[in-house]
Amino acid sequence: MSDKDPYAELLRLCAQGDEKAFASLYQQTTGKLFAVSLRIMQTRQSAEEVLQEGYIKIWEKAGTFDSGKARAMTWMTTIIRNRALDVLRSYKSRPVEVEAQFEGMDFAAAESGPDKLTGISLETRQVLECLNELKEKQRQSVLMAYYYGQTHEEISRQLEAPLGTVKAWVRRGVERLRKCLE
Amino acid sequence: MSRVKRYQNPELYERLAAEYVLGTLQGAARKRFERLINERPYIRYAVDIWEGRLNTLSEVLPEEKPGAHVWNNIRQQIAHQSPREKPLWERLGFWQLATGLLSVLLVTAILLPRQTGLMPTPNFVAVLESSEDKPMIVTTGMRDLGMLDVRLLEMPKAKNQQWVLWAIPKEGMEPIQVGTLRQDSMQTRLHLTEAKWKQIHGVEMFAVSFEPNGGKAVQQQPTGPMMYKGKCLDFI
Numbered sequence: 001m002s003d004k005d006p007y008a009e010l011l012r013l014c015a016q017g018d019e020k021a022f023a024s025l026y027q028q029t030t031g032k033l034f035a036v037s038l039r040i041m042q043t044r045q046s047a048e049e050v051l052q053e054g055y056i057k058i059w060e061k062a063g064t065f066d067s068g069k070a071r072a073m074t075w076m077t078t079i080i081r082n083r084a085l086d087v088l089r090s091y092k093s094r095p096v097e098v099e100a101q102f103e104g105m106d107f108a109a110a111e112s113g114p115d116k117l118t119g120i121s122l123e124t125r126q127v128l129e130c131l132n133e134l135k136e137k138q139r140q141s142v143l144m145a146y147y148y149g150q151t152h153e154e155i156s157r158q159l160e161a162p163l164g165t166v167k168a169w170v171r172r173g174v175e176r177l178r179k180c181l182e
Numbered sequence: 183m184s185r186v187k188r189y190q191n192p193e194l195y196e197r198l199a200a201e202y203v204l205g206t207l208q209g210a211a212r213k214r215f216e217r218l219i220n221e222r223p224y225i226r227y228a229v230d231i232w233e234g235r236l237n238t239l240s241e242v243l244p245e246e247k248p249g250a251h252v253w254n255n256i257r258q259q260i261a262h263q264s265p266r267e268k269p270l271w272e273r274l275g276f277w278q279l280a281t282g283l284l285s286v287l288l289v290t291a292i293l294l295p296r297q298t299g300l301m302p303t304p305n306f307v308a309v310l311e312s313s314e315d316k317p318m319i320v321t322t323g324m325r326d327l328g329m330l331d332v333r334l335l336e337m338p339k340a341k342n343q344q345w346v347l348w349a350i351p352k353e354g355m356e357p358i359q360v361g362t363l364r365q366d367s368m369q370t371r372l373h374l375t376e377a378k379w380k381q382i383h384g385v386e387m388f389a390v391s392f393e394p395n396g397g398k399a400v401q402q403q404p405t406g407p408m409m410y411k412g413k414c415l416d417f418i
Contacts, residue, residue, distance in 0.1 A: 019257075019260065023253075030252075030253075031247060032240050032245055034245075034246045034248045035243035035244060036243060039243070044248075044249070047248070048249060051252055052252050052256055052406065052407070053406070053407045055252075056256060056259055059256075059260050069234075070230070070233070070234050073238070074240075075237075077237040077239075077240040078233045078237050081237065089208065089354075090354060120241050121241060123234070123235075124238040124239065124241045124242065127239060128239075142204065145204045145205055145206045146204055146236055147243075149205050151206065151208060152206055170204070174197060174200035174204065177200075178200065
């Protein structure tokens with residue numbers, strides 16, 4: 001179990017204008033946060049733009065981070081994901097590569113085994129375990145929306161299921177997830 | 183059920199909060215919900231809870247490496263910003279005071295001569311501020327002259343980049359390129375075509391980004407974040 005928050009202190013230093021702390025934070029977190037951006041944006045260039053804007057916002061808003069409310073990585077992920085989703089929704093159509101690069105979501109499998117879950121926080125383990133309790137299609141729809149920023153329509157096309165059914169999968173999926181996590 | 187009452191239903195706003203964080207809440211519904219997040223603390227709280235739940239999932243992603251230029255750009259951009267911890271006098275609202283004074287000066291400079299007919303009528307004005315709410319640029323549009331007057335209140339430190347002015351029709355919409363600012367003067371006068379005036383008519387805000395130099399033409403869309411932004415105040 002990994003309960004301590006390794007990046008909270010770096011964020012606190014960033015809030016004081018410590019550029020070295022920011023460099024260290026970037027170095028340690030960029031791999032995960034770029035992965036978040038890349039899955040949603042699908043092209044390296046746009047994912048890098050989102051990452052760049054996101055880190056500048058992290059630097060600017062570091063003073064508003066409250067370690068009592070969220071883990072640092074969760075807070076930073078929120079900034080990057082929100083920026084990625086905003087940019088994505090401003091596009092008239094999505095880059096064509098999206099389906100070709102859709103490589104599944106095995107990384108989010110709770111049954112990955114204890115060795116693979118080393119260094120994963122307790123919170124994340126709980127979410128993975130609860131996701132595992134969803135019905136297969138509910139879980140798949142929720143993860144496609146989360147990791148790839150896919151809309152109901154896109155999920156409907158990809159899973160070859162009616163739109164109404166996909167909306168119900170997502171709705172019931174988050175409902176079950178909430179009950180499990182409460 | 184009225185819309186106000188609907189959003190007081192915990193089951194509904196909990197679900198909307200989850201779908202907002204997930205990203206499946208879209209279009210007008212997403213915008214409406216974003217307004218509610220700012221207006222109603224219990225909805226903000228529900229969103230915080232879902233962000234805390236779902237955004238932990240980044241931890242399990244296999245890492246990806248961005249290009250080295252990303253960090254170089256970030257480093258360059260934060261170098262233009264002053265340290266986070268501000269002196270007491272500044273935290274006490276120096277810039278609010280400065281902005282207030284600036285507004286008075288603007289009203290005096292723009293509206294007064296306008297009434298006495300000494301100067302062309304400005305159609306709009308926008309004070310562009312840095313991310314620290316520091317006023318950096320004043321943009322005044324004078325359509326009668328076909329001219330946009332851009333005055334720097336402080337010279338940006340980004341010497342090796344082009345300073346490009348954009349008009350943003352609405353938050354979240356694609357910016358419209360207006361022109362490039364001079365670096366050898368605190369004032370730039372941009373002469374706009376009639377088509378460009380129509381394009382920027384009624385925009386919500388103006389913004390400036392720093393774009394790569396080296397003789398390259400400026401891209402149709404900004405390559406980096408907006409460094410200065412300001413709402414546009416229409417006079418006519």
